[in-house]
Amino acid sequence: HSDSWGSAIFGFYTTFDRFVDLYVWNHQNFLPVIAAGNDGVDGYYTAGYTSFLDQHGIVIPDATADGVIDSQSIGSPALSKNVLAVGATESDRTSGSASSRTWFSLFPSKYKVDPIKTDYASVGIVHDNVYHQGMAAFSSRGPTICGRIKPDVTAPGCDVLSTRYTVGSKYGWGTYPPHSRYYNYNGGTSMACPLAAGAATLAREHVIKRAGIEQPTAALIKALLINGAQSISPGQYGVAEFREIPPFSPNNVEGWGQVNVGNSLYAVGTGTIFMDRIQNGNFKKQKTVNFYIDVVNTNVPLKATLVWADYPSNPAASGFSELVNDFDLLAESPSSIIFHGNGTEGGDRTNNVEKILVENPESGSWRISITAVNLMKSGSLPALVVSGGIDDVPPLIIPHLIEDTPPRAEGYEAVAMINSVYPIEGTGTADFAWAVGDANSATGTWAQTSVYAQNDGQIYKTVIPGTLQTGEVCYAWDMPGAAAPVTNSFTILPFNxxxxxxxxxxxxxxxxxxxxxxxxxxxxxxxxxxxxxxxxxxxxxxxxxxxxxxxxxxxxxxxxxxxxxxxxxxxxxxxxxGPWNKTPEPPTLARPEVSTSGNTISIVFSAERNNKYTLQWRESLSTGEWLDLVSDITLDDGLLTLSASSFPGHTGLPEQSFFRLKCASLVQ
Missing domain, CATH: 2.60.40.10 (Immunoglobulins)
Incomplete structure (x- = not known):
């Protein structure tokens, strides 16, 4: 569920937030994805903001105009415990409505101090030849008043091209010609939120189809997105006084990082384990559940993310701990090194999301444990996602679907990505087969081939021959160690x-x-x-x-x-x-060029193609036979020169001579 709305509440847990948490508590498959809010400011607060803060006795600890966005501006209901709150990053759009505008030019009353003031709103900053993506200045920051981390994740939210409400006259951040009536650019966590909601939808489909979990909880989907989220720290403004994002994740600027669907679902060389509704919620206080995994590929990070729906808090306790049920996540390495959730010492007592990230894990057996530290209300259904170079995780086959198409003589390209914990670096093979029939039942004979991996060891390509007739075609990918073949079908459409x-x-x-x-x-x-x-x-x-x-x-x-x-x-x-059959015209003698040189006479004239021209001579104008002196044929229109230097009965050019041209067609 995607909600691009909310109210400025500055981290204050309200009755409405309690209502949202209660709804998710009662419907634990339901994940609200909420925009964090657009109340990020740098020391310049409106009269309405100031009045609200004074009324509730809220003090923003860093509310100064110093070139760094102030904390604790997270809105409601984004600060609810059981939602996925989404902040906004810049979108890296080099062209678009606001790509050439600074934060000051967009919001002159909010951002008056550098480096934010002169920063372009749609793109990051290149520093020392390294590109740094950054946060949207307006994106509301955490924490909540009681110290919970918010937002949970971020997504691009600046200069996003979106559909436009055609009844009104507003155009957001700018028009999109030539379709300005239907589309416009806009910015806000309201634009980032739907991107994260779409990612959550893909994650849910993945868990259902790939992991076989028919009714995944919202906690599992939230854990999967957070598990693959990627930090963009330090942001755009360096690592000194203007640092935009703290060095450690999670933090109250970006939460656990920017949503990365590829990292969450298909990280290279990574296997993923999903555990949902752990113990069916039947935990007792101080009870610990242990899971053991074997790390065999130490070149990829080991990640573990625990999420649970928590019972709603009492708004009266907003300034204190809002956590009702407290679970701890712990990972122990083969050499007995302990890692606590969220990088804490001894465990997190504030958040209902805990993540462990080990960049270079030891090989061997790891213990992942979940402990119910404090349970004040039964019914939490913890969900755990563990990813890394884990043994006994079967290769994951992800086929690119072949679209329905008219017949193609060149055949039908079949492509699959196979994600395996064990690097296969171009030496592995996958099995590919096809037959006439749908994805459930092939009616024809299966044809099978072995497909070698491409250079990256992940991509496999082959071609179904273009000799198949119209109708449905079933195809399947398989690989040694995979849980099962992945079968799909496409239709070769009839055509005219x-x-x-x-x-x-x-x-x-x-x-x-x-x-x-x-x-x-x-x-x-x-x-x-x-x-x-x-x-x-x-x-x-x-x-x-x-x-x-x-x-x-x-x-x-x-x-x-x-x-x-x-x-x-x-x-x-x-x-x-048909062949050339034009009746030849008489030679064109207009402006003929006649010249003599010694005993040679030359005549230049315009000739038509496909004719034979003969220069004839006699000594009398009216009597005597015309004698052929020289002939030539023409295959193209153009000038022709005929020259003669031998005259029968004479040793040279006679003093009195008469000449004519005879033309005959070469085409009969």
């Missing part, structure tokens, strides 16, 4: 691709035409013939292929093809063009 004609004839002069394509798929057109020119090379659904052919200057007929293809079908249009 037809042409309105299969042949077309052109005369030698050429010209243009088109093909009507009747289709319900994407298609392409091409031709191997250079004399056929395509104006259209692709389309989708019904369309037209516009094409033309050049003039045929050859004395023979020519034939070519246009192929229109899509899916696994190819249609061909046969194009035929």
């Amino acid at each position: 691709l037809e042409l309105d004609e299969l042949s077309h004839y052109f005369t030698y002069t050429g010209g243009a035409s088109n093909i009507n394509v009747f289709a319900d798929i994407s298609w392409a057109a091409d031709t191997p013939d250079t004399w056929i020119l395509l104006d259209t090379t692709s389309g989708s659904n019904d369309g037209i292929v516009v094409y033309s052919v050049t003039t045929n200057y050859v004395a023979s007929q020519r034939s070519g093809t246009i192929s229109v293809y899509g899916a696994i079908k190819t249609n061909e249009l046969s194009v035929t063009q």
